[in-house]
Amino acid sequence: MTMDRALDLYDIQGNICKGYGRFGFPKARYFFLEFHQYAGARAFLQQLIPLITTAEPWSEKDHPDQSDKPQATTNIGFTYAGLSALGLPRRSLDGFPLEFRMGMKNRAGILGDEGPSDPANWDPVWQGEPVHAWLSVNGQSRQAVVDRYRQIEQLLQQSQGSVTIRPGHKGPQGSLQPWQDASAVYENGRVTPKEHFGYVDGIGNPYFAGCGNDPSRLPGRGKLTRDDGWQPLATGEFILGHIDEAREYPIAPEPHLLALNGTFMVYRKLHENVTTFNRYVDRLATDFDGSRELLMAKFSGRWPDNGAPLVLAPDDAAKAELDQQLAQLTAKAAAGDHTAATELRALKAKWIDFTYNKDRHGSRCPIGAHIRRANTRAALETEKDAFNTPSALDDRRRLLRRGLPYGGEDETPADDTEQGIIFMCIGASLERQFEFVQQQWINYSNDFHLGNDRDVLIGANNGQLTDKHIIQVNPKQGKAPFFCTHLPRMVETRGGDYFFLPGITALRMIAQGIIDPT
Amino acid sequence: MANKFGNSYGLTTLCPLINGHQQHTSFDKITRHRIQLLEENSGSPFARIPDTYFARLFILNDVFFEQGNNVARDHLQSKYLVFTSNFHGDLEPYLQGMWNNAEADVRHIWQYAVAFDKVQNAADFIRYIKRCQLTTTLFFNGSTDDSLQQQLKSLYVKQAFTEFALQHQGKPVAELRAAFKTFMQQLQIDNIETPSWQPGQTQL
Numbered sequence: 001m002t003m004d005r006a007l008d009l010y011d012i013q014g015n016i017c018k019g020y021g022r023f024g025f026p027k028a029r030y031f032f033l034e035f036h037q038y039a040g041a042r043a044f045l046q047q048l049i050p051l052i053t054t055a056e057p058w059s060e061k062d063h064p065d066q067s068d069k070p071q072a073t074t075n076i077g078f079t080y081a082g083l084s085a086l087g088l089p090r091r092s093l094d095g096f097p098l099e100f101r102m103g104m105k106n107r108a109g110i111l112g113d114e115g116p117s118d119p120a121n122w123d124p125v126w127q128g129e130p131v132h133a134w135l136s137v138n139g140q141s142r143q144a145v146v147d148r149y150r151q152i153e154q155l156l157q158q159s160q161g162s163v164t165i166r167p168g169h170k171g172p173q174g175s176l177q178p179w180q181d182a183s184a185v186y187e188n189g190r191v192t193p194k195e196h197f198g199y200v201d202g203i204g205n206p207y208f209a210g211c212g213n214d215p216s217r218l219p220g221r222g223k224l225t226r227d228d229g230w231q232p233l234a235t236g237e238f239i240l241g242h243i244d245e246a247r248e249y250p251i252a253p254e255p256h257l258l259a260l261n262g263t264f265m266v267y268r269k270l271h272e273n274v275t276t277f278n279r280y281v282d283r284l285a286t287d288f289d290g291s292r293e294l295l296m297a298k299f300s301g302r303w304p305d306n307g308a309p310l311v312l313a314p315d316d317a318a319k320a321e322l323d324q325q326l327a328q329l330t331a332k333a334a335a336g337d338h339t340a341a342t343e344l345r346a347l348k349a350k351w352i353d354f355t356y357n358k359d360r361h362g363s364r365c366p367i368g369a370h371i372r373r374a375n376t377r378a379a380l381e382t383e384k385d386a387f388n389t390p391s392a393l394d395d396r397r398r399l400l401r402r403g404l405p406y407g408g409e410d411e412t413p414a415d416d417t418e419q420g421i422i423f424m425c426i427g428a429s430l431e432r433q434f435e436f437v438q439q440q441w442i443n444y445s446n447d448f449h450l451g452n453d454r455d456v457l458i459g460a461n462n463g464q465l466t467d468k469h470i471i472q473v474n475p476k477q478g479k480a481p482f483f484c485t486h487l488p489r490m491v492e493t494r495g496g497d498y499f500f501l502p503g504i505t506a507l508r509m510i511a512q513g514i515i516d517p518t
Numbered sequence: 519m520a521n522k523f524g525n526s527y528g529l530t531t532l533c534p535l536i537n538g539h540q541q542h543t544s545f546d547k548i549t550r551h552r553i554q555l556l557e558e559n560s561g562s563p564f565a566r567i568p569d570t571y572f573a574r575l576f577i578l579n580d581v582f583f584e585q586g587n588n589v590a591r592d593h594l595q596s597k598y599l600v601f602t603s604n605f606h607g608d609l610e611p612y613l614q615g616m617w618n619n620a621e622a623d624v625r626h627i628w629q630y631a632v633a634f635d636k637v638q639n640a641a642d643f644i645r646y647i648k649r650c651q652l653t654t655t656l657f658f659n660g661s662t663d664d665s666l667q668q669q670l671k672s673l674y675v676k677q678a679f680t681e682f683a684l685q686h687q688g689k690p691v692a693e694l695r696a697a698f699k700t701f702m703q704q705l706q707i708d709n710i711e712t713p714s715w716q717p718g719q720t721q722l
């Protein structure tokens with residue numbers, strides 16, 4: 001018997017184990033299917049299967065060998081309505097968790113999708129009956145995306161109306177598009193890791209057992225151990241059919257082969273009100289004791305320009321020093337200085353390998369900052385050794401983020417132009433992971449002793465006096481905390497749903513119509 | 519295991535209901551219906567009963583086991599009206615306050631409890647409840663153990679002060695002082711009754 005058994009990465013869809021962006025795929029297209037006739041739909045899936053990208057290992061982005069990487073990737077997920085339309089047996093369908101069966105729209109009350117985020121205001125593609133499937137194509141270039149899309153479009157044509165694309169994504173200049181394009185944000189023609197508010201994104205992500213990622217990525221991304229080390233999270237937190245952090249198998253449909261190596265994914269189009277954001281920051285910055293950048297960092301927990309965490313550089317002076325150190329080491333390393341290169345790596349490791357243990361009061365990173373809410377690390381263990389492990393309360397609420405920004409390419413971003421983030425996140429339980437984080441940690445603060453405060457960036461705030469965020473200070477320094485009041489709605493939900501991403505074996509069985517739970 | 523936790527009291531009572539019917543409706547059903555028609559929030563009789571933190575009334579029909587009953591044996595002999603209340607202070611004054619402020623509701627709710635027809639006054643009621651009392655095990659009080667009025671005033675002050683702080687951030691000292699003086703006058707910190715939250719109130 002062995003505790004760890006390698007995952008069959010060739011049976012797991014690629015986007016589960018890899019954030020494609022990190023591997024040099026800055027462009028993507030997402031589109032949604034409707035199945036009208038299940039025999040035809042299954043035939044379509046059978047032809048699509050060879051195009052599906054698995055989690056097979058590739059060299060990392062910086063690696064010299066690029067040959068093993070395709071130009072474009074393809075992945076697929078199904079809604080409950082989609083699985084139903086494909087003729088899955090009743091008993092298999094009934095085994096899916098309730099929140100997945102209900103779909104995102106019907107969970108609006110839990111997710112805080114009210115006011116401007118109310119499903120009635122979502123893009124046309126989300127109105128009426130749910131879509132059946134999500135298809136995603138990521139590409140090393142826009143051309144590669146379009147080529148792969150055309151290839152799939154041909155398969156759709158061959159299906160003779162059994163499978164069609166559901167159009168209705170709001171695009172630039174008031175247009176409606178048949179698909180949702182997404183792209184990394186470019187500055188002066190170069191890819192950046194930024195989103196449209198101007199923050200570097202895509203740093204924090206969980207590391208789980210068997211994921212196939214470079215083990216150097218573990219510190220800061222796994223789960224915390226008592227001796228301040230890091231271990232991979234249990235596979236079952238992210239992939240069905242494997243043991244999770246509670247040493248149980250995640251709730252999954254029958255038969256076992258339908259669930260094995262599959263998982264669930266949230267797709268959410270999050271519009272960013274860029275004008276509202278900039279105006280708010282500008283107005284507040286005049287009263288705030290610190291730079292505009294520091295204020296932005298106090299919202300998210302990381303410095304906007306390079307993602308340095310506030311726990312590492314809590315104020316403008318510390319940030320200037322850090323930047324200088326970084327520049328010097330980078331220059332020396334580029335000139336071939338090996339010691340400098342090692343030091344540089346050690347410094348960069350601190351971007352992710354940190355906790356809030358020495359920042360209990362939030363004087364460095366505010367307790368309500370976005371990343372401290374979304375990944376509490378060990379911060380909820382307020383009494384020494386209260387839990388089995390320091391991050392026990394967090395380990396079951398981790399989110400594998402797989403999104404990309406959209407819009408901002410054809411228009412200057414404002415509130416009424418189309419830009420934001422296509423937020424996608426993966427986990428074995430939508431309810432326990434994404435929904436809990438969204439409801440309890442983003443839109444509520446009981447666990448943080450911050451009353452009803454909501455996340456600055458994505459909370460369902462409405463511009464009222466008490467829609468606030470507190471920038472804490474060190475109680476010993478005799479300074480007053482800074483209150484950010486009248487928080488406006490910076491981000492609005494424009495659509496989305498919950499998808500089941502089957503393993504390759506299950507996908508093949510669905511396509512053959514041989515799922516049998518008896 | 520005790521009923522008291524600091525100055526808070528955890529009362530648990532099981533009052534047997536008369537087995538029987540009135541015009542095809544059993545007494546437990548009539549009682550449940552009466553409980554379900556009680557008003558909520560500020561209109562609830564418990565909002566009138568001093569120092570009630572959290573109270574609950576329900577009907578216990580029978581015992582149920584996860585793994586199946588021994589149907590031949592495992593049944594309650596009657597149905598029970600269960601009354602639990604977390605409150606500030608001691609039992610007797612609390613029950614006295616209950617009788618004094620909600621006698622009509624109490625008579626209405628307990629009408630079909632076994633032997634309740636003998637209850638004529640507060641002293642009888644106190645005796646009756648004590649006979650039905652169980653020891654509260656695993657008593658957890660979700661708030662402080664101050665008097666209800668004290669707690670409501672504290673919440674009010676906390677909320678009002680938060681808003682004051684938010685509204686006056688960064689104001690010049692003289693202006694801040696003047697505003698704070700006015701604020702403290704309006705707050706009447708030593709007046710426990712007003713301005714404050716009212717018992718049962720759930721929204722400003």
Ligand code: HEM
Nearest residue numbers: 199200201202203204205270300371374375399421438491
């Ligand atoms: C437009 C919407 C959003 C914006 C602008 C945004 C922005 C950011 C930024 C700037 C970071 C820091 C970079 C990093 O650590 O990767 C971050 C991290 C993160 N965000 Fe968001 N985010 C958005 C939506 C969401 C949503 C909806 C969730 C979940 C409900 C979420 C969960 C997280 C998590 C888990 C992290 C990583 C935290 C860590 O591991 O330390 N974000 N986000």
